[in-house]
Amino acid sequence: MISIKEIKAEDTVGIRKEVLRKNMDLSAQFTGDHDVDTIHVGLYDNDVLACVVSFMHVNYMDTNKKQYQLRGMATKEKFQGKGFGKKLLEKSEEILKSKNTKIIWCNVRVKALGFYIKLGFNTIGNSFDIPPIGRHYVMIKQL
């Protein structure tokens, strides 16, 4: 059975490390992880945490609209391609909308662009480097 719920910052670190920090000497903890308005959401397949994402209340656009930065989106390798990431993001959007959020933005790795495009995000501007991870685009979705 699939369940999706808000989780603690500590719960995200294992999957972030395994999926997003593979072979990298880079922390899997983010600035803002423990801020009061940060939201961490996880998808469980039965009792196993399979997919995580976090949202920090950080502005990108110069507007009064409420914005959240999506960070640390990761599905454990053996669960990838099963629709879990999509389900997690859709549920997270409901949570954010209930908090009056109007914009989600994120720095997206080039190889993950297609995932976010399918979820209705658009790129803004040119690609840029985040060492040692590689090329990224800023992507935005209006809720």
Ligand SMILES: CC(C)(COP(=O)(O)OP(=O)(O)OC[C@H]1O[C@@H](n2cnc3c(N)ncnc32)[C@H](O)[C@@H]1OP(=O)(O)O)[C@@H](O)C(=O)NCCC(=O)NCCS
């Ligand atoms: C990118 C990632 C989060 C997607 O999660 P997932 O659970 O595997 O994705 P889903 O199975 O829900 O895929 C949803 C849709 O996006 C597509 N998709 C998933 N990953 C994709 C990718 N890298 N490129 C293009 N399309 C992709 C799927 O084919 C699916 O399409 P469909 O709805 O037409 O069938 C996951 O593969 C992952 O953790 N990758 C490694 C880490 C990473 O790159 N994270 C993003 C950092 S910006």
